[in-house]
Amino acid sequence: MIQPPRRLFIGLIPERPIQLQIQRHCREWAWPTDARPERFGRYHITLHFLGDVGLGPEHLLRRALRKVAVEPLELELCVPEVWRNNVAVLRPANHDGLQALYDRIALVLPATGLQPSQPQFKPHVTLARNAGQATPPAATKPIRWRVNEFVLVWSVLFPQAKPARYEIVERFGATPGQALSPPATNGQQGEQLPLL
Numbered sequence: 001m002i003q004p005p006r007r008l009f010i011g012l013i014p015e016r017p018i019q020l021q022i023q024r025h026c027r028e029w030a031w032p033t034d035a036r037p038e039r040f041g042r043y044h045i046t047l048h049f050l051g052d053v054g055l056g057p058e059h060l061l062r063r064a065l066r067k068v069a070v071e072p073l074e075l076e077l078c079v080p081e082v083w084r085n086n087v088a089v090l091r092p093a094n095h096d097g098l099q100a101l102y103d104r105i106a107l108v109l110p111a112t113g114l115q116p117s118q119p120q121f122k123p124h125v126t127l128a129r130n131a132g133q134a135t136p137p138a139a140t141k142p143i144r145w146r147v148n149e150f151v152l153v154w155s156v157l158f159p160q161a162k163p164a165r166y167e168i169v170e171r172f173g174a175t176p177g178q179a180l181s182p183p184a185t186n187g188q189q190g191e192q193l194p195l196l
């Protein structure tokens, strides 16, 4: 069966202990009743959103990403903000290494036929949407997050998945080339993120 294009993005997804710290941080905000919080397990930083990618370009992409150098990063999530598009976010302190990783990935994308999505990289973890009236905590205890890898993620949307979920297609970094194969086509295989 031909694999239909998959909605992919490249990002950083923390393990459960950091997911828990982010969730705890969220409890310190004052949220409007109609805010739509991000689900536990899905907290992440998007590096490059790619949109729908066919099987051929996906293979090229994965091969190219395996060659991207990954140096461990110590991120500090410490800046809560509400953006004009009503998204509430937690941002890391400026980190040259994070920008450099973003840039290195951007460099390999054109050869795969894919274009970087956001020429301006504004790293953030989305906490909630529809949160224009949210109030961040007066003080934020920084969350230290050691990053050893980046991941290629399949964003499986409703009705393909109910509820929509993120599935890690491949990890790049500390354990290079540790692919989950064959790639899942129906959302029933592959690595699913632990959601509550």
Ligand code: 3AM
Pocket (backbone or CB within 6 Å): 009, 044, 045, 046, 049, 117, 124, 125, 126, 155
């Ligand atoms: O990291 P965040 O939560 O800001 O908003 C979507 C989410 O980003 C973003 O990709 C991430 C994983 O879904 N996204 C969705 N559609 C997008 C698009 N067309 C997009 N980013 C850029 N362009």
